[in-house]
Amino acid sequence: MLVHNEWLLTPARIAVHLPTATAVLADLHLGYNDARRRDGEAVPPADLTLILAPLRQVLFTQTIQRVVIAGDLFEAGVNADLAAELASWLIAAGVESAVVPGNHDRDLANTPHGLPIHPDGCMVGRWRVVHGDGRLPDGPVVHGHEHPRVRWSSRVGGPCYLVGEERIVLPAFSEDAAGVNVIHTRKWRKYRCCVIAEDHVLDFGELETLRKRLDRGPERPRSMKHD
Numbered sequence: 001m002l003v004h005n006e007w008l009l010t011p012a013r014i015a016v017h018l019p020t021a022t023a024v025l026a027d028l029h030l031g032y033n034d035a036r037r038r039d040g041e042a043v044p045p046a047d048l049t050l051i052l053a054p055l056r057q058v059l060f061t062q063t064i065q066r067v068v069i070a071g072d073l074f075e076a077g078v079n080a081d082l083a084a085e086l087a088s089w090l091i092a093a094g095v096e097s098a099v100v101p102g103n104h105d106r107d108l109a110n111t112p113h114g115l116p117i118h119p120d121g122c123m124v125g126r127w128r129v130v131h132g133d134g135r136l137p138d139g140p141v142v143h144g145h146e147h148p149r150v151r152w153s154s155r156v157g158g159p160c161y162l163v164g165e166e167r168i169v170l171p172a173f174s175e176d177a178a179g180v181n182v183i184h185t186r187k188w189r190k191y192r193c194c195v196i197a198e199d200h201v202l203d204f205g206e207l208e209t210l211r212k213r214l215d216r217g218p219e220r221p222r223s224m225k226h227d
Contacts, residue, residue, distance in 0.1 A: 026144020071102025
């Protein structure tokens with residue numbers, strides 16, 4: 001697996017800060033199924049245990065001590081019962097936790113649930129974790145909000161990490177979150193694009209040259225095997 005600036009990028013859409021044994025994820029959008037049901041769609045209620053299964057696997061394989069959620073914990077407003085269930089899940093998993101509210105859950109600090117809230121961001125080593133919907137702070141930053149994906153055809157692509165010298169953009173943890181195709185987005189052109197493909201993360205290099213690299217066909221991106 002790739003280690004970049006103290007960070008391990010996992011196929012679970014979770015970045016692990018190795019020096020502090022901290023797992024960081026963003027954009028869970030819990031309650032997505034409930035929002036769809038309110039709109040009249042015939043979908044089953046979501047099971048939080050199943051949603052958090054990838055996180056549990058990372059906690060087990062990487063011996064995580066702390067979990068930081070970088071915003072948009074919820075899809076359609078704060079659900080106090082679901083937040084309390086998440087808080088209990090984290091306690092049972094034996095980890096500390098911190099939540100940075102995103103633009104979907106601004107009232108989280110005013111809701112009783114047991115989750116530690118950090119409205120101004122949360123420090124992980126020398127990095128500040130924020131949601132990413134506002135002006136970014138100076139210095140090294142990890143954030144979500146953008147839901148980065150790479151897509152070079154109607155059928156081929158996947159969620160990705162965007163990696164710069166002092167900035168990491170996380171993919172949405174929720175599989176239901178719509179992704180933004182970053183291939184043609186100029187502001188990311190100097191960032192490395194690390195695409196999640198099943199149980200691997202593939203480093204396609206800088207986005208500025210990604211299309212040319214793909215056009216060469218037989219060249220295979222570096223594989224970051226998930227232990």
